[in-house]
């Protein structure tokens with residue numbers, strides 16, 4: 308189930324970078340960590356903030372609003388003030404284009 312959506316050229320992101328994309332109503336953050344791409348919801352689960360406006364340190368993204376942290380590989384909320392995990396998305400690369408699977 309779900310549908311694959313093309314999001315970015317794989318060369319658009321370097322290691323340690325992230326970018327926000329929109330697929331319909333959905334805001335998704337794409338991260339590149341150690342040569343691998345990961346995707347999560349781009350809205351913090353605590354209040355309304357865009358995670359890709361925050362900071363990516365290794366595999367942890369820090370929310371720009373209250374400093375909540377999430378593991379970008381698993382979506383796991385890493386503690387105060389964030390408690391609810393982020394949804395993660397499956398990715399694949401087709402002909403150099405990164406695609407996200409949206410449910």
Ligand code: FES
Pocket residue numbers: 351352353354355356370371372373374375388389
């Ligand atoms: Fe992200 Fe509060 S909105 S930590």
